[in-house]
Amino acid sequence: DVKVTQSSRYLVKRTGEKVFLECVQDMDHENMFWYRQDPGLGLRLIYFSYDVKMKEKGDIPEGYSVSREKKERFSLILESASTNQTSMYLCASSLKGTGVSTNEKLFFGSGTQLSVL
Amino acid sequence: QKEVEQNSGPLSVPEGAIASLNCTYSDRGSQSFFWYRQYSGKSPELIMSIYSNGDKEDGRFTAQLNKASQYVSLLIRDSQPSDSATYLCAVNQGTDKLIFGTGTRLQVFP
Numbered sequence: 001d002v003k004v005t006q007s008s009r010y011l012v013k014r015t016g017e018k019v020f021l022e023c024v025q026d027m028d029h030e031n032m033f034w035y036r037q038d039p040g041l042g043l044r045l046i047y048f049s050y051d052v053k054m055k056e057k058g059d060i061p062e063g064y065s066v067s068r069e070k071k072e073r074f075s076l077i078l079e080s081a082s083t084n085q086t087s088m089y090l091c092a093s094s095l096k097g098t099g100v101s102t103n104e105k106l107f108f109g110s111g112t113q114l115s116v117l
Numbered sequence: 118q119k120e121v122e123q124n125s126g127p128l129s130v131p132e133g134a135i136a137s138l139n140c141t142y143s144d145r146g147s148q149s150f151f152w153y154r155q156y157s158g159k160s161p162e163l164i165m166s167i168y169s170n171g172d173k174e175d176g177r178f179t180a181q182l183n184k185a186s187q188y189v190s191l192l193i194r195d196s197q198p199s200d201s202a203t204y205l206c207a208v209n210q211g212t213d214k215l216i217f218g219t220g221t222r223l224q225v226f227p
Contacts (some may be wrong), residue, residue, distance in 0.1 A: 004180060005211040010146035026209065033214075040125070041219065042217050042218060042219035042220055043161070043204070044217075045215070045216075047213055048214060057192075058214065090160060090161075105163045105166075106153075106161075106163065108161055108162070109160065110159075110160055111160055111198065
């Protein structure tokens with residue numbers, strides 16, 4: 001089975017801190033994604049990557065950056081954490097698809113609940 | 118207008134009934150459609166995908182797509198309490214990323 005592992009299940013940080021959220025997948029997937037999930041707002045895409053050292057902005061990239069130095073690892077960075085970044089963060093991966101959709105089955109990690117105080 | 122819209126629910130159905138979950142999307146160029154199930158405190162998992170107009174059946178689940186009406190639905194037959202979860206509709210607009218709806222919470226009571 002595909003496994004997507006997020007480094008922390010719960011994280012508490014202070015306003016202004018630099019925060020690193022790590023995600024590792026073990027199935028050699030090309031595509032990796034970072035979402036945040038908030039009540040009433042659903043899942044929103046922050047950043048995604050289709051290859052090593054490659055990144056694309058999603059719908060809400062402001063205040064975030066990412067790093068993908070190795071194929072299996074995709075890191076989300078909050079440069080200066082703010083209270084409005086308190087959220088559930090979900091990492092996902094998928095194979096590079098063919099045909100109509102290059103975004104077939106997403107495999108999600110278990111999520112990191114980040115609280116910024 | 119939200120790109121992918123779902124009624125937040127909760128949708129309450131008795132055990133054994135058919136649960137009908139609906140989703141509308143705004144981009145006529147959308148090409149691929151997905152239903153994810155998310156149990157409370159867990160991550161989403163894919164349960165159905167559909168690409169062509171019509172119905173697609175998988176066990177107790179049927180996905181229905183009507184591109185002219187920009188409408189996709191999920192039917193769950195013989196609903197069980199274990200089906201109680203939030204169901205997320207997701208749409209690929211051909212831009213290599215999925216747009217998710219906010220989800221519909223389904224409650225199946227014994």
